[in-house]
Amino acid sequence: MAMNVGVVDRSLRVVVGLALIAWALGYVPGTAPQVWGWIGIVPILTAIVGYCPLYSLFGASTCPREPAK
Numbered sequence: 348m349a350m351n352v353g354v355v356d357r358s359l360r361v362v363v364g365l366a367l368i369a370w371a372l373g374y375v376p377g378t379a380p381q382v383w384g385w386i387g388i389v390p391i392l393t394a395i396v397g398y399c400p401l402y403s404l405f406g407a408s409t410c411p412r413e414p415a416k
Contacts, residue, residue: 364391
């Protein structure tokens with residue numbers, strides 16, 4: 348399983364995942380806790396692993412390409 352999630356993408360996934368989990372726990376001001384916020388676990392896991400199944404399905408990658416030899 349090759350990595351297909353770059354550094355910037357990983358950072359954004361962690362931020363979005365934590366925001367969604369905060370929403371699920373009711374820490375977002377002006378909103379009620381929402382069960383859908385727990386979907387934030389998915390971007391955090393893909394950031395930790397460095398692999399996104401949807402990216403491989405569509406042939407996408409945000410990792411920098413290795414220079415040609």
